[in-house]
Amino acid sequence: MSKVIRLKRGLDIPLAGQAEKILTQAEMPELFALQPPDFPGLTPRLSVKVNDRVQAGSPLFYDKYRPEIRFTSPVSGTVVAVNRGDRRRILEVVVEYDGEMKYEIYAKGDPTRMSREEIVQNLLKSGLFPLIRQRPYGIVASPEDVPRDIFISAFDTAPLAPDMDFVIQDGKEDFQTGIQALRKLTSGEVHLGLHTELTFSPVFKEAENVKTHLFSGPHPSGNVGIQIHHIAPVNRGEKVWTVNPQDVLLIGRLFSKGLLDARRIVALTGSEVLKPRYYRTMVGASVKKLLENNLTGEGIRVISGNVLTGRRISREGFLGFYDSQITVIPEGNYHEFLGWAMPRLDKFSASRAFFSWLMPNRKFRLDTNLHGGKRSFVMTGEYEKVLPMDIYPVPLLKSILIGDIDKMEQLGIYEVVEEDLALCEFVCTSKTDVQSILREGIQVMIKELGS
Amino acid sequence: MKRLRRYVDRIKPHFQKGGKFEKLHSTFDAFETFLFVPNHVTEKGAHVRDTMDMKRTMIIVVLATLPALLVGCWNTGYQHFLAVGEPYGETVNMWDAFWYGFLRVFPIIVVSYVVGLSIEFGFAQWRGHEVNEGFLVTGILIPLVMPVDVPLWMVALATAFAVVIGKEVFGGTGMNILNPALTARAFLFFAYPAWMSGDKVWISGLSEGAGTVDVFSGATVLGQAAAGVEKFSNGLGLEYGPMQMFLGNIPGSIGETSTLAILLGALLLIYTGVGSWKIILSVFAGGAAMAGLLNLVGSGTNQLFNIPFWQHLMLGGFAFGAVFMATDPVSAAQTEKGKWIYGFLIGVLAILIRVLNPAYPEGVMLAILFMNVFAPLIDHYVIQANIRRRLRRWEMRAQ
Numbered sequence: 001m002s003k004v005i006r007l008k009r010g011l012d013i014p015l016a017g018q019a020e021k022i023l024t025q026a027e028m029p030e031l032f033a034l035q036p037p038d039f040p041g042l043t044p045r046l047s048v049k050v051n052d053r054v055q056a057g058s059p060l061f062y063d064k065y066r067p068e069i070r071f072t073s074p075v076s077g078t079v080v081a082v083n084r085g086d087r088r089r090i091l092e093v094v095v096e097y098d099g100e101m102k103y104e105i106y107a108k109g110d111p112t113r114m115s116r117e118e119i120v121q122n123l124l125k126s127g128l129f130p131l132i133r134q135r136p137y138g139i140v141a142s143p144e145d146v147p148r149d150i151f152i153s154a155f156d157t158a159p160l161a162p163d164m165d166f167v168i169q170d171g172k173e174d175f176q177t178g179i180q181a182l183r184k185l186t187s188g189e190v191h192l193g194l195h196t197e198l199t200f201s202p203v204f205k206e207a208e209n210v211k212t213h214l215f216s217g218p219h220p221s222g223n224v225g226i227q228i229h230h231i232a233p234v235n236r237g238e239k240v241w242t243v244n245p246q247d248v249l250l251i252g253r254l255f256s257k258g259l260l261d262a263r264r265i266v267a268l269t270g271s272e273v274l275k276p277r278y279y280r281t282m283v284g285a286s287v288k289k290l291l292e293n294n295l296t297g298e299g300i301r302v303i304s305g306n307v308l309t310g311r312r313i314s315r316e317g318f319l320g321f322y323d324s325q326i327t328v329i330p331e332g333n334y335h336e337f338l339g340w341a342m343p344r345l346d347k348f349s350a351s352r353a354f355f356s357w358l359m360p361n362r363k364f365r366l367d368t369n370l371h372g373g374k375r376s377f378v379m380t381g382e383y384e385k386v387l388p389m390d391i392y393p394v395p396l397l398k399s400i401l402i403g404d405i406d407k408m409e410q411l412g413i414y415e416v417v418e419e420d421l422a423l424c425e426f427v428c429t430s431k432t433d434v435q436s437i438l439r440e441g442i443q444v445m446i447k448e449l450g451s
Numbered sequence: 452m453k454r455l456r457r458y459v460d461r462i463k464p465h466f467q468k469g470g471k472f473e474k475l476h477s478t479f480d481a482f483e484t485f486l487f488v489p490n491h492v493t494e495k496g497a498h499v500r501d502t503m504d505m506k507r508t509m510i511i512v513v514l515a516t517l518p519a520l521l522v523g524c525w526n527t528g529y530q531h532f533l534a535v536g537e538p539y540g541e542t543v544n545m546w547d548a549f550w551y552g553f554l555r556v557f558p559i560i561v562v563s564y565v566v567g568l569s570i571e572f573g574f575a576q577w578r579g580h581e582v583n584e585g586f587l588v589t590g591i592l593i594p595l596v597m598p599v600d601v602p603l604w605m606v607a608l609a610t611a612f613a614v615v616i617g618k619e620v621f622g623g624t625g626m627n628i629l630n631p632a633l634t635a636r637a638f639l640f641f642a643y644p645a646w647m648s649g650d651k652v653w654i655s656g657l658s659e660g661a662g663t664v665d666v667f668s669g670a671t672v673l674g675q676a677a678a679g680v681e682k683f684s685n686g687l688g689l690e691y692g693p694m695q696m697f698l699g700n701i702p703g704s705i706g707e708t709s710t711l712a713i714l715l716g717a718l719l720l721i722y723t724g725v726g727s728w729k730i731i732l733s734v735f736a737g738g739a740a741m742a743g744l745l746n747l748v749g750s751g752t753n754q755l756f757n758i759p760f761w762q763h764l765m766l767g768g769f770a771f772g773a774v775f776m777a778t779d780p781v782s783a784a785q786t787e788k789g790k791w792i793y794g795f796l797i798g799v800l801a802i803l804i805r806v807l808n809p810a811y812p813e814g815v816m817l818a819i820l821f822m823n824v825f826a827p828l829i830d831h832y833v834i835q836a837n838i839r840r841r842l843r844r845w846e847m848r849a850q
């Protein structure tokens with residue numbers, strides 16, 4: 001293990017509602033869904049119609065431009081709905097579980113004895129390939145690419161994020177099998193990022209065939225993009241792949257059992273959850289039963305993922321494809337009297353213009369209020385304080401706003417995705433939509449230069 | 452408060468699209484958001500946001516100017532009573548001085564805000580924007596850099612010039628190149644030089660020739676130094692030493708005389724993170740370095756060479772400029788490295804202009820405006836270095 005990479009810049013937002021380390025088996029939901037909006041830039045084509053019967057691992061839809069990339073049902077049952085949004089964009093393909101799990105069968109065996117092609121085919125057919133994302137751009141990887149390296153962050157520092165050590169505890173063998181499979185996919189290394197104060201699990205610490213790196217510091221040190229930047233940054237023309245640690249387990253189980261076992265442990269968090277704790281559930285599972293009788297009341301927002309990067313879902317919504325966390329926070333649609341002048345002891349700010357810094361151990365019940373109006377860029381140096389990268393975020397955003405592709409490339413758009421700049425958006429005095437601007441820039445890059 | 456909210460909700464439809472006061476939408480919005488933080492919730496991106504917003508930011512800067520403003524009011528009265536021969540401490544006390552000064556300063560503040568905000572509201576309405584908060588700060592900075600005897604119509608003219616030419620033609624708050632408050636000051640300095648220099652305008656009442664004591668001189672320390680005087684005084688035997696320069700009971704523009712009060716404001720700005728400590732520190736460092744150098748050179752004819760370097764930092768608008776003008780985030784350098792360079796050069800130039808060109812003893816104003824223009828260039832090179840690092844990394848890999 002090499003020296004510790006100490007990240008100073010960043011911010012841990014002290015949110016209330018940390019999940020207790022109690023693992024509960026969630027009641028099996030009736031409905032499951034795959035949601036194309038989880039995959040930025042994807043144009044889905046349906047493989048099924050409503051009322052079709054599917055098994056766990058049967059394709060529900062595929063990528064129009066890369067038809068080999070399939071998105072498969074996590075359970076066996078019946079397709080009950082294809083929910084569409086504006087311009088008939090597919091939002092959800094919903095499957096009703098039939099009560100008895102029937103699986104599609106895939107090749108099984110030790111990945112070290114399989115060829116790269118066999119491994120790729122297994123991942124594609126089972127629908128696990130989309131768990132692998134590519135940098136630049138944070139989109140589903142392309143199976144014909146051979147990535148320079150593969151990166152896995154073994155810890156999550158986002159607000160109220162699940163403790164990956166806890167989540168992965170029983171998965172030592174599956175994790176190792178998954179690593180072996182990934183190992184075959186890259187010409188370089190599989191890098192595993194550990195945290196000095198968060199990573200203790202032997203699953204990570206004793207993982208073989210990986211190159212481990214030690215990090216310290218606040219969020220976003222757990223973001224794989226930040227880690228890549230400090231280990232071996234993405235240059236023009238290079239591609240690297242990233243996988244979440246829990247998803248390595250899914251890949252591992254594919255090879256040890258020969259089927260799609262989409263179980264996943266999820267942290268149910270947030271100030272509006274009565275019993276914040278960990279639940280065993282599955283990819284794409286409905287959150288309805290998790291939230292029933294477990295919320296403080298009305299006026300709440302349910303988020304699949306964390307408060308910085310997650311996607312808003314309904315109380316009957318579904319767990320996102322990449323998410324291991326559900327967060328429930330209060331909505332903030334109220335008027336605050338003379339907010340600019342009040343002491344606001346109950347509000348959190350990264351600046352010292354409020355008194356929250358006086359109470360370092362306090363946890364805050366933050367709501368979704370924007371806390372002010374949108375303005376032009378005025379303050380400077382704010383973003384840099386929470387972005388531990390050698391990147392100038394404001395010039396990058398401005399280059400996106402004016403659509404200057406050369407500048408975007410020069411300023412490092414290959415190295416960031418939304419989650420890396422999410423804290424910039426959080427602290428922004430001008431309430432700039434940093435993440436959506438960045439995604440627009442990425443879309444432009446893909447359109448002009450290809451992925 | 453609830454009742455107020457209900458009232459606002461009731462009249463709100465009149466100001467929205469289709470309402471009878473639709474044209475006043477921005478104005479209504481400005482007042483509504485002044486009273487209540489809007490109930491807007493996050494729609495995309497991060498679901499929670501920092502409580503900091505532009506209103507809070509600007510209010511903190513206004514708070515930071517308060518010590519300078521209060522001392523400025525008192526000093527206005529104090530200087531006036533000295534000039535007219537009313538012994539301070541005998542017939543007049545601190546409160547008399549403050550009250551007199553307040554009555555002279557307050558109208559200037561009112562004119563600055565009324566003129567500036569009217570124009571801001573007009574532009575916001577015309578462009579269909581929300582009203583920006585930037586003028587809350589500009590509106591208090593303009594009076595603080597005025598000589599107290601400035602005619603109100605000049606304040607109005609300068610404010611209008613600063614807001615329209617200094618800011619709105621570029622697109623409003625966040626888009627301007629020059630610091631608007633300094634633009635106002637510079638406008639008056641060049642348009643009405645007789646009013647912005649000399650030894651009368653700094654003391655309230657002197658311009659009108661109110662019965663002054665015969666030998667009294669209202670010249671500022673810098674004015675006297677530029678004229679070659681060796682011992683600075685008000686002609687009545689009261690010498691201006693370092694203590695006076697620090698506390699601020701010397702003639703000068705309303706808010707700039709007291710280094711102590713300005714430093715109190717600087718503490719608030721730095722502590723809350725609203726003002727960049729890098730800029731403030733580097734302006735002082737640059738000024739000290741340049742003044743120190745000139746001290747070493749020395750001069751038999753130019754008295755300004757011989758003022759000890761640390762006193763230079765307390766004289767004229769130097770401290771005020773460093774703390775309140777150079778730190779304007781919009782017109783300053785925006786990269787962290789750039790801020791060091793930007794600040795240091797302001798300090799160097801301010802002292803250079805002050806000492807070597809005694810026609811402009813108020814060098815700090817020109818230095819900041821000059822560096823405002825150069826700040827984008829500094830940033831350009833800092834960012835270019837980042838781009839080069841990235842390019843070099845790529846070339847190394849490609850080999």
